[in-house]
Amino acid sequence: MDIGSAIAIYFLIWWIGLFAVLPWGVRSQHEAGEVVPGTDPGAPATPRLLRIVIINTIFATVIFVAFYWVYTRHLISLDDIPFLP
Template sequence: MNLVGGVVIFIISWWMCLFAVLPIGVRGQFEDGEVVEGTEEGAPTHHMMPKKLVWATIGAAICTVVAGLIITPLLQAYGG
């Protein structure tokens, strides 16, 4: 797998991991009983986005390594 392929796999994996971790730990305003005037009740009270970005990056790195371990021998075996 070349550099461009690795970057493409990382970016796609990062977005998939981000969408997977976004709903984790989110509590709506209605669950806490403190709805801010002018906002939706289901809006999150604490989004924890920096933590989720780190987890998405770690997950994408793991997915990229696994994909590289699978793709590289296949490319060598079939002359890619």
């Protein structure tokens, strides 16, 4: 696998994983009972974005390593994937 392809695949895994990890552990202002005037009650009280980014990076790295291992060992080929006629 070319280094450019590996970086692109890792970025895609990281970006898609971000949307899965983003809501983990976030409490809304309504749930916290501290709604700031002029903001949506569903807005996060404390977003903790650095924690989300770190968790997502670990998640994406594990998924990418598993993908790379399967790809380099040729464990799954296009012939193994069933296509609908």
